[in-house]
Amino acid sequence: MTAPKNAESDTAAKAVQVTDLSVDLGGRLVLRGVDLQIRQGEVVAVLGANGSGKSTLIKTVVGLLPAARGEVRLFGTPVPRFRAWKRVGYVPQRITAAGGVPATVYEVVSSGLLSSRRLFAPLGAARKAAIEDALRVVDMADRRKDAVAELSGGQQQRVLIARALVSDPELLILDEPTAGVDLASQQIFADAIRERVARGTTVVMVSHDLGPMDALIDRSIILRRGRIVYDGPPHASQTSAHVHHSHGASDDLGWLTS
Numbered sequence: 001m002t003a004p005k006n007a008e009s010d011t012a013a014k015a016v017q018v019t020d021l022s023v024d025l026g027g028r029l030v031l032r033g034v035d036l037q038i039r040q041g042e043v044v045a046v047l048g049a050n051g052s053g054k055s056t057l058i059k060t061v062v063g064l065l066p067a068a069r070g071e072v073r074l075f076g077t078p079v080p081r082f083r084a085w086k087r088v089g090y091v092p093q094r095i096t097a098a099g100g101v102p103a104t105v106y107e108v109v110s111s112g113l114l115s116s117r118r119l120f121a122p123l124g125a126a127r128k129a130a131i132e133d134a135l136r137v138v139d140m141a142d143r144r145k146d147a148v149a150e151l152s153g154g155q156q157q158r159v160l161i162a163r164a165l166v167s168d169p170e171l172l173i174l175d176e177p178t179a180g181v182d183l184a185s186q187q188i189f190a191d192a193i194r195e196r197v198a199r200g201t202t203v204v205m206v207s208h209d210l211g212p213m214d215a216l217i218d219r220s221i222i223l224r225r226g227r228i229v230y231d232g233p234p235h236a237s238q239t240s241a242h243v244h245h246s247h248g249a250s251d252d253l254g255w256l257t258s
């Protein structure tokens with residue numbers, strides 16, 4: 001029987017599989033019947049107005065929110081049973097690394113290599129080299145001893161990006177990685193992503209303003225009111241007004257308060 005084998009390898013070739021996903025937040029369906037398949041090596045932008053459900057989708061994909069209906073699989077494994085988190089790098093929407101905890105740049109980046117089981121294991125040479133590489137890629141090597149809380153927003157974001165890159169994940173999931181980030185940092189970030197994409201890394205990125213990342217995108221998803229309303233090649237709409245913060249928000253608010 002070859003069919004099940006083929007089906008299985010096909011499933012494994014998908015970095016992300018979202019099937020009929022609905023997510024309920026505070027009694028409100030924020031995602032409704034979302035289907036999405038992302039093949040390994042694809043670079044996908046998730047676009048949509050404020051409140052359309054982009055962050056909710058990303059958080060559910062990385063297992064931070066439960067599905068009310070449907071399922072998410074990472075590399076073929078349902079997220080509740082997925083354990084290979086080393087294969088996934090995640091940059092959250094807002095900085096959580098600083099959060100009052102006095103951590104240095106080096107500490108935050110190195111935390112990207114530590115699974116809970118190995119928290120107290122000393123860093124080997126390979127791990128140290130990986131940290132140096134990630135620091136270099138985001139141009140923060142000379143700030144390694146600085147407290148993250150003392151950095152600018154853009155620099156903090158670079159640290160989080162380095163933290164996501166340090167384990168050299170096969171799948172990078174980025175929630176507005178360059179929001180509020182200066183253009184120089186955006187460029188550094190785009191170069192870092194380009195390097196990973198050339199090596200086959202899958203990227204899923206939420207963004208209001210793709211900036212220098214624009215050229216890397218090979219597919220856009222547009223969410224509206226918790227549903228996918230466009231899934232295809234990037235086109236003019238990704239930079240048009242309706243995916244930006246200001247426009248469309250009141251429309252979505254109307255739905256939320258109804």
Ligand SMILES: Nc1ncnc2c1ncn2[C@@H]1O[C@H](COP(=O)(O)OP(=O)(O)OP(=O)(O)O)[C@@H](O)[C@H]1O
Pocket residue numbers: 025026028030048049050051052053054055056057256
């Ligand atoms: N914990 C929660 N309880 C109830 N509703 C929530 C909760 N978190 C988010 N929401 C609502 O769900 C909707 C989708 O939020 P989400 O953050 O996924 O949107 P988004 O597209 O990422 O928006 P933004 O562009 O502003 O980041 C929003 O309208 C938000 O107000």
